[in-house]
Amino acid sequence: MRGGIAWFTGLPGAGKSTLATAVAARLVARRPVECLDGNEIRAALSRDLSFSRADRDTNVHRIAYVARLLAKHGVLVLVAAIAPYADTRAALRSRSEADGHPFLEIFVNAPLTTVIERDVNGLYTRALAGEIPSFTGISDPYEPPVNPHLEVRTDQESCEACEQRIIAALAAAGLAE
Amino acid sequence: MRGGIAWFTGLPGAGKSTLATAVAARLVARRPVECLDGNEIRAALSRDLSFSRADRDTNVHRIAYVARLLAKHGVLVLVAAIAPYADTRAALRSRSEADGHPFLEIFVNAPLTTVIERDVNGLYTRALAGEIPSFTGISDPYEPPVNPHLEVRTDQESCEACEQRIIAALAAAGLAE
Numbered sequence: 001m002r003g004g005i006a007w008f009t010g011l012p013g014a015g016k017s018t019l020a021t022a023v024a025a026r027l028v029a030r031r032p033v034e035c036l037d038g039n040e041i042r043a044a045l046s047r048d049l050s051f052s053r054a055d056r057d058t059n060v061h062r063i064a065y066v067a068r069l070l071a072k073h074g075v076l077v078l079v080a081a082i083a084p085y086a087d088t089r090a091a092l093r094s095r096s097e098a099d100g101h102p103f104l105e106i107f108v109n110a111p112l113t114t115v116i117e118r119d120v121n122g123l124y125t126r127a128l129a130g131e132i133p134s135f136t137g138i139s140d141p142y143e144p145p146v147n148p149h150l151e152v153r154t155d156q157e158s159c160e161a162c163e164q165r166i167i168a169a170l171a172a173a174g175l176a177e
Numbered sequence: 178m179r180g181g182i183a184w185f186t187g188l189p190g191a192g193k194s195t196l197a198t199a200v201a202a203r204l205v206a207r208r209p210v211e212c213l214d215g216n217e218i219r220a221a222l223s224r225d226l227s228f229s230r231a232d233r234d235t236n237v238h239r240i241a242y243v244a245r246l247l248a249k250h251g252v253l254v255l256v257a258a259i260a261p262y263a264d265t266r267a268a269l270r271s272r273s274e275a276d277g278h279p280f281l282e283i284f285v286n287a288p289l290t291t292v293i294e295r296d297v298n299g300l301y302t303r304a305l306a307g308e309i310p311s312f313t314g315i316s317d318p319y320e321p322p323v324n325p326h327l328e329v330r331t332d333q334e335s336c337e338a339c340e341q342r343i344i345a346a347l348a349a350a351g352l353a354e
Binding site for chain 2: 032034044047048049058062065067069070073074075077120
């Protein structure tokens with residue numbers, strides 16, 4: 001079975017983890033799949049790192065290292081991690097493809113006003129009050145994908161509709177089973 | 178196919194990487210297998226870490242995190258990393274078994290005098306001259322396993338004999354195919 005990486009990128013609170021988890025749940029009966037959540041991986045591999053540019057890149061490259069190992073063994077890896085810098089994401093794609101694994105950049109998009117309003121973990125309120133330095137979207141940049149493999153708009157589409165489009169994209173890439 | 182972890186522990190230069198690589202080469206046609214080499218993983222995941230007790234433990238836990246993910250997906254993971262502290266190795270075994278994956282501690286043993294004489298990378302010479310602080314076996318401890326799953330003596334047995342005994346142990350644990 002074919003391994004590959006689908007990287008869910010987007011602002012905090014856009015729905016990356018929610019969608020990656022939901023898609024994984026739909027696919028797990030059909031094929032090997034693993035979710036790598038950015039926050040969990042930071043705790044497991046990168047407790048030492050900050051949110052500087054360099055450290056964000058280091059963290060993202062560590063996630064990608066793990067993802068490539070799993071993809072090598074036929075696992076579809078759904079990564080839910082901001083990965084805010086476009087050239088870093090491009091480097092991940094190039095590396096993955098050099099190894100022979102598909103890399104799909106899935107842009108989980110919602111406007112900043114929407115994710116601030118959702119404020120799922122109360123982090124935007126704290127970031128806007130200046131309590132959290134280097135918070136993506138508020139005090140740190142997010143460089144949206146210019147040409148993602150797929151874009152879903154979580155402010156406009158239902159969760160189920162987003163899941164279905166993502167699964168269709170995975171199927172078209174030969175990764176849904 | 179059943180996943181699991183075989184952790185090759187021993188002094189620097191005892192033959193951990195050599196044996197893990199050789200065993201992987203023999204098994205790769207029969208079943209999914211992956212070698213995780215301690216030095217390579219340090220470069221990929223732990224450039225930030227030192228060789229203090231705490232940092233060695235952090236590094237080992239990161240390796241184990243990756244190994245468990247692979248074992249979950251049916252891969253036999255051969256880890257070649259010193260892991261010098263006995264209670265840390267015990268914690269790795271407990272965690273792995275709690276997840277339902279076999280964890281075999283393979284003691285790759287050769288006397289200190291032998292590995293110093295081999296000095297495969299010239300590191301013992303430098304360590305003995307005081308040029309490398311915290312070097313396992315010289316300026317940092319190695320706590321040998323008291324009850325390993327298997328012990329091989331690379332000063333007494335040929336490489337091929339060690340490989341065969343390791344593969345027999347893996348087969349007995351249902352991990353060789």
